[in-house]
Amino acid sequence: DTGVSQNPxxxxxxxxxNVTFRCDPIxxxxxxxxxxxxxxxxxxxxxxxxxxxxxxxSRLLSDRFSAERPKxxxxxxxxxxxxxxxxxxxxxxxxxxxxxxEAFFGQGTRLTVV
Amino acid sequence: xxxxxxxxxxxxxxxxATVAFNCTYSNSASQSFFWxxxxxxxxxxxxxxxxxxxxxxxxxxAQLNRASQYISLLIRDSKLSxxxxxxxxxxxxxxxxxxxxxxxxxxxxx
Numbered sequence: 001d002t003g004v005s006q007n008p009x010x011x012x013x014x015x016x017x018n019v020t021f022r023c024d025p026i027x028x029x030x031x032x033x034x035x036x037x038x039x040x041x042x043x044x045x046x047x048x049x050x051x052x053x054x055x056x057x058s059r060l061l062s063d064r065f066s067a068e069r070p071k072x073x074x075x076x077x078x079x080x081x082x083x084x085x086x087x088x089x090x091x092x093x094x095x096x097x098x099x100x101x102e103a104f105f106g107q108g109t110r111l112t113v114v
Numbered sequence: 115x116x117x118x119x120x121x122x123x124x125x126x127x128x129x130x131a132t133v134a135f136n137c138t139y140s141n142s143a144s145q146s147f148f149w150x151x152x153x154x155x156x157x158x159x160x161x162x163x164x165x166x167x168x169x170x171x172x173x174x175x176a177q178l179n180r181a182s183q184y185i186s187l188l189i190r191d192s193k194l195s196x197x198x199x200x201x202x203x204x205x206x207x208x209x210x211x212x213x214x215x216x217x218x219x220x221x222x223x224x
Binding site for chain 1: 118122145146148156157158159160163201203210211212213214215216217
């Protein structure tokens, strides 16, 4: 499978715990994006990387959230001290550089904070 | 005002009907436009890109009106399998992220 891969697919955690999600983009894609989606809403942008550089972060990304893409390939998104409001689907997408290129999404990680 | 706005629906239409969705965007410098489809509890998937001259792919037609800053999607001869949420997506010029609208839910009824 050469698409975007995310794991785990589901994560249930207790409030206050830290969680980490992984995303493996399509191999030749140099851009990688993280989005969060809650029921009935469109995906909300969190952050994006071009290669290993984190170029943009949304104000939605509080201090408890951190993302890395250390070698410009896979990326991790960590949430520290999880809150119930963090419960959502976390989507990763990748794309090539340039206008008009579309983003390809992984199947997402569904986080439930109890 | 949100960057990308859509009527959330739901649009309930019979099989064979023609249905149209509109989307407006706030950043006049936006460069790229897309329609994505998202099935329940699945990831968004590209339906079609939207070009300035308009484009068609089978039963689907997308139009872009830069002057009015809106994008449309027309679905002809609706099928049951078209039932999904349709997301309008804009790639603004000032940033490189993709901005999604809230989506329009379509239910095609037998």
